[in-house]
Amino acid sequence: MSPTIGVFDSGFGGLTVLRALIERFPHARFVFLGDTARLPYGSKSRRTIARYAAQSARFLVHEQGAEFLVIACNTASALALDAIEEAVPAVPVLGVIEPGAAAARQASRSGDVLVLATEATVQSHAYAAACRAHGLRALEKACPLLVPLVEEGWTDHPVTAEVIRIYWEELRAEAAAQGMNPDALVLGCTHYPLLRPLIEGAVRPGIKVIDSAQSAAGAAVQLFNGRAGRPILSESAPAEPDRGGDAANSPLQTEIRCFATDSVEKFERLGSRFLERPVGTVELVDLGE
């Protein structure tokens, strides 16, 4: 029997993490939950986020049979990982922040890394803390226009390229002012993988761009296979891990169910851009207050 992997996000941006997981686990069953009724998590208190995330984790594990959980939400990864582990103690749980920091550690020689993220993630300084634990110095930059530009569908648009150029110039200048010599850039938001070509075009050569969705999928292979009592998870490293590889073009062999707590229309309309395949019908679920 295929294993069931639960993927949780406050919205549908985490579908980029689901996409990366499908490449690594093409024979798994996936259950994705977007808590769209209660987003954004970024402006809410730690207590509230922990409560929402624990409810969501219990739904994926107890009602949908998830045997593994990936928290594809930067805010919940930063603030609620403990609460989720408490809520579903029998299930291995992985967030997106620690794998991103670990990948930056692998990529960086100078020890100075840059992070692009939403305002809420930057204010939590979760990436800076995770990078510090790996002996890295991190400079974080909030890029509040990038999520709406992706959601507008302007992922290959001159306006978006110009916005990225402006953000990059500000970040580069700030890093120089702090005497940093960065050689890695972490995409610390689940929407940003859709902007990877434009971002790679804007940053100077010699800076390695790290997609934390891909990093999380790689970490999932290690954690889940290590924790599984049976050799059920096939490790299938895609030929082109950052662009979807074969998985996006091959016939769908992966079973995916998507749930949302509200806003199913936007999820269905935009989701396929993130997943790089049709999301199909998104089922509405009520988690209560």
Place this chain on the structure above:
Amino acid sequence: MSPTIGVFDSGFGGLTVLRALIERFPHARFVFLGDTARLPYGSKSRRTIARYAAQSARFLVHEQGAEFLVIACNTASALALDAIEEAVPAVPVLGVIEPGAAAARQASRSGDVLVLATEATVQSHAYAAACRAHGLRALEKACPLLVPLVEEGWTDHPVTAEVIRIYWEELRAEAAAQGMNPDALVLGCTHYPLLRPLIEGAVRPGIKVIDSAQSAAGAAVQLFNGRAGRPILSESAPAEPDRGGDAANSPLQTEIRCFATDSVEKFERLGSRFLERPVGTVELVDLGE
């Protein structure tokens, strides 16, 4: 004694409505509540929005002594005006949508008007319905990038000018395809008055730009003076109603208290751009679930 006017929004964009009200009622007391913990209202159900808005109205009336209410939130104006009137039956309540439509009726000769708004407001078609009730044909355009551009502070930025140009071209082409001859454009979002100079620069001459914050303030003068048992509300039409007039430059003679349910930092940091004067300390209030 000065009258107390309560102003309610899901966020702090409604401070543009408060600014317009201060110009008209410089001697009033104002109590502003932004339900920032529970925004955005746009993605929530009518029942949930009605409950939140009714709670907020009761706070302003019963705990802060508001004798008049202005609902400076397009979503709540569209979906919860009845619920608010039921929650505080003794208090005159005014939304922003009907005054915007009435101003469009005044401004338009052709009977064809355009509306720029958020995606949620457009999906509710509240402006189209209000315009139809005035015998107008309205075409609505969702502009999801404009709120984040305003909140980034790029209100006079080439990127914002380009985004507005693109939205305007799309709207103009759609109006032409429908055989419309529009001569008025309603700014149907409380953030958009900050973009008025750029928007007026983008639209062709002969199209009158209508700021629904100013329209609501004008309607408030009529409604509140008509409903007040005493002649307490001075009608002070500003010399330049759309640009802040004297009120913004004169010493503050108006008493303003601002409350928010969360995210006080962002409110305090950005609010003064909307209010065109310091917002001071924003008090945190807990309205419960």
